[in-house]
Amino acid sequence: MxxxxxxxxxxxxxxxxxxxxxxxxxxxxxxxxxxxxxxxxxxxxxxxxxxxxxxxxxxxxxxxxxxxxxxxxxxxxxxxxxxxxxxxxxxxxxxxxxxxxxxxxxxxxxxPPEHFTGTISELKDVWSQPFITRLQSAIENTRSASQLPDTMFLLVKKGDGDSVIVGKLSEWEAFWEGVDEAERTVVFSDPSNLPSNPGWALRNFLILAKHRFKTLSLNVICFRDMLQGKRDASASLFVRMNLPGTLGDNCxxxxxxxxxxxxxxxxxxxxxxxxxxxxxxxxxxx
Amino acid sequence: EWREYLNPLLRESRFKETGVLTPEEFVLAGDFLVYKCPTWAWSKGLPNKRKDFLPADKQYLITRNVPCLKRIAALEYKDGDEEEVEMDSAEDDDAWVATHKNRVIASGREAEDIADMDEADLSADQQKSLTANLAHLSIAKKEEPAPAGEEVEDLEDIPDMDEELEIVDMEEEEDPAAMSNTAGADDKFVRTRTYDMSITYDKYYQTPRVFLFGYDENRNPLTPVQIFQDISQDHAKKTVTIESHPHESLSLASIHPCKHGNVMKRLIDQMVESGKEELRVDQYLLLFLKFMSSVLPTMEYDYTGDGF
CATH class of the missing domain: 3.40.140.70 (Ubiquitin-like modifier-activating enzyme ATG7 N-terminal domain)
Known part of the structure; x- marks a missing residue:
């Protein structure tokens, strides 16, 4: 004032x-x-x-x-x-x-033009613990190397051996080369702790994915890295999203x-x- | 504040001897706390309130959204507690953290063993200074717990949007993706009071100092009277006051740090006596938070576990 x-x-x-x-x-x-x-x-x-x-x-x-x-x-x-x-x-x-x-x-x-729907599972039922641990360190490495808020959403795929590869949204096309659409996964740093409701920002991201990449389906890891004050990703969710319909040019x-x-x-x-x-x-x- | 201004900066480490911290040690301890418990973060505070003896980006520590599920009144007291209070306050002001040492939170959480310090011996000097404090104490003892009337008066303060301000004809698009606002049977999330808790460095007392900002179940700010319900009755009217935050333009409930150094010194000595490892200075705030949990027994900010 x-x-x-x-x-x-x-x-x-x-x-x-x-x-x-x-x-x-x-x-x-x-x-x-x-x-x-x-x-x-x-x-x-x-x-x-x-x-x-x-x-x-x-x-x-x-x-x-x-x-x-x-x-x-x-x-x-x-x-x-x-x-x-x-x-x-x-x-x-x-x-x-x-x-x-x-x-x-x-x-x-x-x-969205038609309702987006998702099937929610717990991440630990879909990914084994070693992969979750590797994902966590890959995310932390990417964040510490980046000063801009361009890591709330990250691309993730499993690489050779048991490695986990993390990429930026701007690398979308190159990152998914040779990856089946059903395997495409985005990691969302999710501030929510509700069992069936990811954070609000995911909605606008899905609109972005729909508009920019014409995506029809996408896996989203709602990454929740804090549990009761400790670094613990065990409450993370894995959501299979269906993104039907098409967006026009107008808002x-x-x-x-x-x-x-x-x-x-x-x-x-x-x-x-x-x-x-x-x-x-x-x-x-x- | 003028006392802070006049008091020279503590430069040499004295935490083992007197339980106090230098600003550098405060930063070290804060860094360790942030590393150990990611719910804590450093804050810059307002630029015009910056203290030069602390790094610009590490002026004070803050943790937000600390759940506080129960009021102090809901704590169970065991037999004999009252007696202990009388005895302690009669001869040993410093032992105030020891009162209600057997108290357990109704949820069954074990009392911290840190509260176990009633057998400490006093030096002649301490005795003298404590006797001097007695007059003040006896006045404070006469205070009755807040009468019920105060509560009623407070209820009137709960802000309500003026009726004329209610916007009745607001409509939005239907939004099936949003979470339903009505609490269903499967709503496992209990809305609780929450607190924003900050730890500043008090230059005059050379110790950390706690400030509290409370919210009710609907995220409306708590009044001081409501905040006092979450502070152990031994301290609520004595050592907790509403004071301006040294780094923000807010007046908040604060726990007065005049005894912090002494208590910390005792806790440090006690760790040595009990044969545990000596406390490193960067672990100071972990121990400090355990001490605070005797003042704020229902706030669940302490995720440090044993941590040492």
């Missing part, structure tokens, strides 16, 4: 996707140089009045973000910057007199406004007066 003051224009921010099931927007979000494999790219609009927050055209607001996502997918930009697939847009209003903060996140997800339909805790499409509100109101702070001060 100190820096933006009354500026009510749309600004670019970033966020980190945190396991499990969390997106974190904090002070670092205004630093555009965020470099991590689990980054999320977003926009923020802070309104100056509660009326503006309330009356602003919500459909137009998310539509702008969804259309930008579609451009990022069709232009190929999202191939090397996966944070664009995990995108969000955020509308806020800060009531600085009452220390109440209104906010509403939208996570645009493009809808598909989309969804994405976050629902509130009672499941309604509505903004949220936090009251930080207990943390910020000087008179109330004085009560707890010793």
């Amino acid at each position: 100190d820096l933006l003051r009354l500026d009510a224009s749309l600004i670019s921010i970033s966020a980190t996707v945190q396991s499990p099931n969390n997106l974190c927007v904090d002070g670092d979000s205004f630093d555009s140089k965020l470099t991590t494999f689990s980054a999320s790219s977003g926009t923020l609009l802070n309104t100056n009045t509660v009326e503006d927050f309330k009356n602003r055209d919500k459909n137009a607001f998310i539509k702008a973000a969804a259309e930008k996502l579609w451009v990022d997918i069709t232009s190929g930009e999202a191939l090397t910057n996966h944070a664009l697939l995990a995108c969000f847009t955020l509308l806020t209003f800060a009531d600085l007199k009452k220390y109440k903060f209104y906010y509403w996140f939208a996570f645009p997800a493009l809808l 598909p339909k989309f969804v994405g406004w976050e629902k509130n805790s009672s499941g309604k499409l509505s903004p949220r509100l936090v009251d930080l007066a207990p943390m910020m109101d000087p008179t109330r702070l004085a009560e707890t001060a010793v």
Whole structure:
């Protein structure tokens, strides 16, 4: 608020996707140089009045973000910057007199022409443990050699002997040369820990795969490398996806406004007066 | 903050003698914690609050989303606990971590053996300083646990979107791919309170210091009164206060570090006495977190296991 003051224009921010099931927007979000494999790219609009927050055209607001996502997918930009697939847009209003903060996140997800379906298994039922271990170290090696967020999604195949080979999305055609379509597998660094729901960003990736590579089916490893605070990939999923239909040239339909805790499409509100109101702070001060 | 400013920087390692850390040792210990427990990460904090004695990208440690399943009130107390509290607080302020040492969390998790330190002897100096603290303690003892009325008052604070703000005519495309929002019978995921917990370096006390930001089951921030429900009653009103975070523009619940050095020194000595390997300085924070679990017994942030 100190820096933006009354500026009510749309600004670019970033966020980190945190396991499990969390997106974190904090002070670092205004630093555009965020470099991590689990980054999320977003926009923020802070309104100056509660009326503006309330009356602003919500459909137009998310539509702008969804259309930008579609451009990022069709232009190929999202191939090397996966944070664009995990995108969000955020509308806020800060009531600085009452220390109440209104906010509403939208996570645009493009809808496929026909429903994509998937069969979910546990990774450990499909791949043997030595392969999972090799996959884990191959992913970590690729990540440490890369500074850009282009490792949220990686290609993976089994090589000669018992080796596991990992590749970048930009190497798609060359990487799959001589590989049967049924064997094509993508590794998604999955922030979700739900047994049958991968992280949200996978939806936009599948739209990218559909649009760019005309994929009809794909295996996805939802790679979950943290379990109870330890490096442990045993909760990872293996999903066989069917991607029927064809995408046109225009931006598909989309969804994405976050629902509130009672499941309604509505903004949220936090009251930080207990943390910020000087008179109330004085009560707890010793 | 002015005290921090005036206090000279600790340069020589004294952690074995006094339980305190130099900034360099704090960074070493933090690096080891991040390596051992990937839920912890270094944070840069706000640029205008940067402390020059710490690396720019390693200002403080943070772990988010720490589940806190139960309130302290749900802990089971064994017979004799109360007696112990009286005895300890009457003659040994330092032993405050030892109270309720037999306490077990209702889930059956074993009490950490770290809490086992009531037989420590005191030097004459310590005795003197502790006697000086007694007056303060006796005032604190009179405080009753939060009356039920306070709870009710608090409920009014739960933020509710003003009705006029509710956007009723919002509609979106049908989305069969999204997870259903209604909790079905197969919903195994219990929503719990969670905490963002950060560890900063306190230059005045030369020890790590814990700050807490709590969320309720719906991710709304907890009020200080609600946070006190998750802090052991021996400490809630005495050693926990709402203070501004040294690296962020937030006022958070913090556990006052005035006794941290002494307690850490005791724990380190105890490890030596019990014939375990001597604590390396980079393991300091692993031990520190075990000590914190006596203050925050229901927060499940400690994934370090034995770790040593």
